[in-house]
Structures are given as C-alpha cells and as structure tokens.
Amino acid sequence: MTGLTSPAVSPAGQAAAAARELYRQKDYISALAGQSDVELRERIRETVALEEQAMQEWLDSGDCYIVSLAGKVHLPTCDSMKRFVDRQAAWGLNLRFPERLRGDSPDEDPIPVWPLLKTRAQIEAMPRRTACPLCKPDLAHLDKARRTVTWTYLPARSLKSKHFGTEFRLPEGTLLGPLTKITTVETIDGLNFRADFEHAEAPVTDPDTELMYQTGTRALA
Secondary structure, X not given: OOXXXXXXXXXXXXXXXXXXXXXXXXXXXXXXXXXXXXXXXXXXXXXXXXXXXXXXXXXXXXXXXXXOOOOEEEOOOOHHHHHHHOHHHHXXXXXXXXXXXXXXXXOOOOOOOOOEEEOHHHHHHOOOOEEOOOOOOOOOOOOOOOEEEEEEEEEHXXXXXXXXXXXXXXXXXXXXXXXXXXXXXXXXXXXXXXXXXXXXXXXXXXXXXXXXXXXXXXXXX
C-alpha cells in the first residue's frame, strides 16, 4: 500500500505526493534496478524530506487527527501512530535495505503507508467514529446524538388561532401544510366546522379528525 491520501493540499504536500507516485510507475522502478545502494538511499532521503515538510505543515496547522485502517480516530502524538507520523522511521527499513526498492522485497509493496490525515471538520462529517483508547482524543463535542421527531396530536375541533402557520399532517403522514383558516358556524342543524390548510386537497370538515404537528425532537437511547 503506497498511501491512503495525498499528504496535504499545499505545495509541499503536492511535491511529496508526486514523489510517492513515482514509485508506482513501472519505468521508474525499472530505472531503480540499475542504481547502487548509495544512489537509492539518496532518492529515498529526497522523498523523506518532502514528506517530512508536508507532515510538519499539517502538524503546524493544529487541526490534526489520524484515522487508522481500523477506523479509530487518533491524535498525531499517539504512540501507535508514531511509525506513520515520523517519516524517517517509516522509510527506515528501505534506508537500511535499499534493495527492497529494486523488487528484492518479500513485501508486495515496500513503500511505507502515508497515514489518513483528517481535520476536525472531516472528523465531524464521519457517520461513525471511535476514539483510540490509547491517546483518547476527546470526541465528545463531536458526537451527534441520533434524534427523532416528537409530535403533538389533537382533534381538529381543538385548533385555535395560535395554530395559524403551523404545519399539520394526518396521522398516516399525509401533509396538509400550514393552517390558514378556521371556520365554525352554529346552525339549527348543529355545528358546521371547516379548517383550511395550504397544501390540503380539501378542507377538514369533521371536527373529530385527528391531526398532528411537530413539537420538537428527542435523543434516541
């Protein structure tokens, strides 16, 4: 695995990403086969220097998290992330045994992984997140409790002027829209009731019709 993301969206990050990309190109790998260990180490050090600059820019921003392959959120200072953040250490095995880059490596891909770097905003956008139990980043302020809508039910006869503009639905979910007018007329035959809603196909004329409207939200357990 040659890395999960570009190092950073910056000149240093782009240069580091370009250097890493070279190791994916077959003609570049073929060219390395003819180089001495000294030349290979020099190439590696150039790549390391670019990656270190990109990593330092990211660390200096102060808005830094790392997401592991297991999906856990880490601080860049986490002991378990040191081998990824320290690019000298990440490339250490190749510096000791540069022949790995000539194809003489038991690994399918000898290029060290570039960590998945995230900002706070990107962590907030993740649908699920788990804090590393070792470095224990405080994600409490990021956790968004799942919520559900709460409804108030009432018979149409209970509609008042305070309900004008409130959006109503029938219990099965049919949208009636905002209440716009209530008409109640007493006749010799009884009470004539009518409630008009902005999106209803017809007015509600049965005063016992059950209506509902949203009154808030509550957290799910």
